[in-house]
Amino acid sequence: MTIARFGEGGRTSWLLAWLLGFWLVLPPLHLAQMELDEQVRQVGAQLRCPLCQNLSVADSPSETAQQMRGVIRDQLQAGKTPEEVLAYFRSKYGDWILLSPRPHGFNLLVWLGPLAGVAMGLAVAIMAVRRWARRPGLQEHPTTDPALLDRVRREALNDEADLSVADPEGRSPLELERDRLYAALQELAFDSRAGKLSPADYEALRADYEARAAAVLAELERQPRTPAPSASPLPAAASPSAVPHAGQGGPRGRRWHLAAGGVCLMAFALALGYFLGQSLRPRTGEQDTITGDFLTGTGPEGIAPGSRGPAQNLAQLLAAGRAAYERQDWQGAIDAFKKALALDRGHPEALTYLGLILLQGGHADRAFLAIERALATDPTYPLALWAKGLVLFERKQDYAGAIQAWETLMAANLAPADADVVARWVTEARQRLAGQPAAPQQAANPGGTITGTVTLAPQLSPEVPPGGALFLIARKGDSPPLAVKRFPNPTFPLTFSLGPEDQMLAGTPFEGEVTLLARLKRNGTAGPPAPGDLEGRVRGPVGVGQQGVGIVLDTAY
Amino acid sequence: MEDKVMTWRPVRRLLAVVSPALVVLALLAYGLTRDPRAIPTPLLAQPAAAFTLTLFDGRQLRLEELQGKVVFLNFWASWCPPCRAEARTLEAAWQKYQAQDVVFLGVNIQDRDEAARAFLQEFGITYPNGRDAAGKIAIDYGVWGLPETFIIDREGRISYKHIGGLGWTTITTKLDEALQGIVSTEEGKGDYRPVR
Numbered sequence: 193m194t195i196a197r198f199g200e201g202g203r204t205s206w207l208l209a210w211l212l213g214f215w216l217v218l219p220p221l222h223l224a225q226m227e228l229d230e231q232v233r234q235v236g237a238q239l240r241c242p243l244c245q246n247l248s249v250a251d252s253p254s255e256t257a258q259q260m261r262g263v264i265r266d267q268l269q270a271g272k273t274p275e276e277v278l279a280y281f282r283s284k285y286g287d288w289i290l291l292s293p294r295p296h297g298f299n300l301l302v303w304l305g306p307l308a309g310v311a312m313g314l315a316v317a318i319m320a321v322r323r324w325a326r327r328p329g330l331q332e333h334p335t336t337d338p339a340l341l342d343r344v345r346r347e348a349l350n351d352e353a354d355l356s357v358a359d360p361e362g363r364s365p366l367e368l369e370r371d372r373l374y375a376a377l378q379e380l381a382f383d384s385r386a387g388k389l390s391p392a393d394y395e396a397l398r399a400d401y402e403a404r405a406a407a408v409l410a411e412l413e414r415q416p417r418t419p420a421p422s423a424s425p426l427p428a429a430a431s432p433s434a435v436p437h438a439g440q441g442g443p444r445g446r447r448w449h450l451a452a453g454g455v456c457l458m459a460f461a462l463a464l465g466y467f468l469g470q471s472l473r474p475r476t477g478e479q480d481t482i483t484g485d486f487l488t489g490t491g492p493e494g495i496a497p498g499s500r501g502p503a504q505n506l507a508q509l510l511a512a513g514r515a516a517y518e519r520q521d522w523q524g525a526i527d528a529f530k531k532a533l534a535l536d537r538g539h540p541e542a543l544t545y546l547g548l549i550l551l552q553g554g555h556a557d558r559a560f561l562a563i564e565r566a567l568a569t570d571p572t573y574p575l576a577l578w579a580k581g582l583v584l585f586e587r588k589q590d591y592a593g594a595i596q597a598w599e600t601l602m603a604a605n606l607a608p609a610d611a612d613v614v615a616r617w618v619t620e621a622r623q624r625l626a627g628q629p630a631a632p633q634q635a636a637n638p639g640g641t642i643t644g645t646v647t648l649a650p651q652l653s654p655e656v657p658p659g660g661a662l663f664l665i666a667r668k669g670d671s672p673p674l675a676v677k678r679f680p681n682p683t684f685p686l687t688f689s690l691g692p693e694d695q696m697l698a699g700t701p702f703e704g705e706v707t708l709l710a711r712l713k714r715n716g717t718a719g720p721p722a723p724g725d726l727e728g729r730v731r732g733p734v735g736v737g738q739q740g741v742g743i744v745l746d747t748a749y
Numbered sequence: 750m751e752d753k754v755m756t757w758r759p760v761r762r763l764l765a766v767v768s769p770a771l772v773v774l775a776l777l778a779y780g781l782t783r784d785p786r787a788i789p790t791p792l793l794a795q796p797a798a799a800f801t802l803t804l805f806d807g808r809q810l811r812l813e814e815l816q817g818k819v820v821f822l823n824f825w826a827s828w829c830p831p832c833r834a835e836a837r838t839l840e841a842a843w844q845k846y847q848a849q850d851v852v853f854l855g856v857n858i859q860d861r862d863e864a865a866r867a868f869l870q871e872f873g874i875t876y877p878n879g880r881d882a883a884g885k886i887a888i889d890y891g892v893w894g895l896p897e898t899f900i901i902d903r904e905g906r907i908s909y910k911h912i913g914g915l916g917w918t919t920i921t922t923k924l925d926e927a928l929q930g931i932v933s934t935e936e937g938k939g940d941y942r943p944v945r
Contacts, residue, residue, distance in 0.1 A: 242788060242893035255859050256893075259884030284891035286791040301776075312769070 235264045235274045240291050248291055321454045325447035340406035348374040366412050373405040506535050522549055538569035544576040556587035577601035591625040608742025609730050640702050641691035644741030646710045648684045661716040664690055666706040705733035710743045721749045788893045790910050794932045797901040798889040802879035819927045820901040821853045826860045827868035829895040831914035831940045836872040842920045843876045858887045894941040900927045908932040913939030
């Protein structure tokens, strides 16, 4: 579409003269500038702003950071490498100025501290898992007196009536501990009856609590008696810690559960750390955030094509750029395409359009550079191939190069109209290459006739009912048809020629640019399309005198 | 044996909790007692970076022209209170030292021209002053706060750096040291304002 508009009508010299006028008011364009901007940003992102807390020179809006960015730019322009620029700032501000501290001396703590923390955490986790997994059996209390154990069982399970009369105020810590263990034993028995514990767990926990209670009793007997009677030892309420833990001291299988849980926890922590780290990135512009990529959906690379977010932004930016280009708002187009390039550095369309704008501004070399960058991303990108040929043809007089670019373009799947235009340019380039001045198109076709072919889109039915007719209609803008030709009972492909003899409006010369429309009417009469009719049009204007115009009937009513 | 376990276990547990806590506390104590904004200069005893300063009277002054003299290089701005506080002391020191091969030089940064001129007039500053509008000289000297003062000795080395307002004693001591070729091992510090 754009291709057709660019090369159409043999009016290139007029167009270029007009664009050259535009160039005079065109703001200075600097593609290299964009690369420099990016380099400045990259260096600035590694430097700490001297007066902001934890902001890089690239991100800080402060005057100092602005001045530092100016110094970075100057030094890069003077040919210093980014490393040399960083070294310059280090020589002035010391290591402090680097956002990532260098791993030596005290700074090593920053690098090794997290590792040490992880190692310690692992050690603690392993210890805890091992402790939990250790089965608290009777072997821990091998010296427990069986008589004391009997007493524990008797007191703990038979004196339930005393639970309510306890007075924690008057008890010694040992008595309170004994009461707590008794309460725990009671709850354990209750849980076991309720089926909350497996018999093995119950036995193991009961043995543990009984042994601990017996030890407490033994200790109590060694001590002088407290005023509180030891015969009524049961507590008022069990402390929360006395609730038996189902996980404690389980059978062997439980050890693996815990170990697996620990491993899962570690894996989760590591994954969280990794992905959170990945989701932060340097800001790419004033409006950007430091969070990005797939976790937050704002990054340039983490979004699958076609999903919402930046991809849509990119599409919007490109659409805005094209719209600005169409209405010849060069600055708007440049801004939009630059923003698009900030999202995708090698976007062929944005690069090509920038190249075309540069070309119109007369910066053929820079235009060529941009177009080459576009082709580096996509070697068969049609617009870039077209533009490359144009630069070589118009500005560099490299006709062989232009032919090569355009022939690559023609090998691609082009719309017939575009292919025709490219073919004409290739012919002209060949003529120039052979040293023959190209004859003006109009001269070769003095009658002002448009010729070409009408074809049928493959997905549409080729049947034309008897009495049907094809109408070829040329208009200027929205005005009534300038010229119409009727082809009864057409067969496709249909070769046509539309000239002044087909003109409808007297007094309007058949020249300049027209829009061309082909309509297959099943009833064979002129008029607006009816159901079953087919239509096709040439996108963009057609110059009168143009030859080899292709029209595809691709719209069905 | 049982008793031993009973007594050692809590101690070990206590140590296990307390020792990492102590490490963290020590780190915190170290970090919290430092000025997080302070940027230690690597420039002491280093050759002073060359520059050309356009003075407020329009003259151009190149640092190389002052070779063989002690240069008192002061970065300031009219909006910075410690700069105002030290201004009269600096002028008095200039009056004392100008006969002794010492040159005072003021570099105005991050300021407006008229505000800077009004400042010089207000405090009756007579030593040469100029504006570093792009901040290039300031960055070349690693300036991060205001005021900052560098003393450059006869051999062109930075013999002393002071961040913040200067008092009479420091100025005279450090200038005398510089005149004798003594280079300070540490920079000095007073009240300062972060640059903008």
